Amino acid sequence: MDETQLAVPRPVSSAQRLTLVPTQPGTVHRTFADAAETRRSGPPWRRRERRMPAGLVHAAELVADRSLCGLPLDSLHEFGRSRYAFEHFEAHLRCSACHAAAGSPDS
Numbered sequence: 649m650d651e652t653q654l655a656v657p658r659p660v661s662s663a664q665r666l667t668l669v670p671t672q673p674g675t676v677h678r679t680f681a682d683a684a685e686t687r688r689s690g691p692p693w694r695r696r697e698r699r700m701p702a703g704l705v706h707a708a709e710l711v712a713d714r715s716l717c718g719l720p721l722d723s724l725h726e727f728g729r730s731r732y733a734f735e736h737f738e739a740h741l742r743c744s745a746c747h748a749a750a751g752s753p754d755s
């Protein structure tokens with residue numbers, strides 16, 4: 649064995665260490681939006697500021713650095729799936745390329 653085989657692998661970022669899940673129908677996609685806006689919502693006695701998606705909504709694989717339509721995720725705003733699932737947005741709010749790439753999930 650020579651020295652190169654004993655070399656310790658260089659640290660990789662956590663995203664690269666995660667196991668990739670193959671894409672299949674019903675795959676969970678992360679939700680991203682072109683922009684984020686803050687809106688006050690809820691009943692007056694419990695009103696609070698809430699971060700809302702603005703502009704088109706994009707989808708991305710769980711481990712990816714680009715949305716399904718190819719936009720870098722750094723330029724988009726991520727929203728949690730529990731409240732903002734991509735397939736729950738109305739069709740006209742979704743990016744059509746992401747919608748098609750995600751298998752046109754129904755709302």
Ligand SMILES: [Zn+2]
Pocket residue numbers: 705706707715716717718719743744745746747
């Ligand atoms: Zn998109």
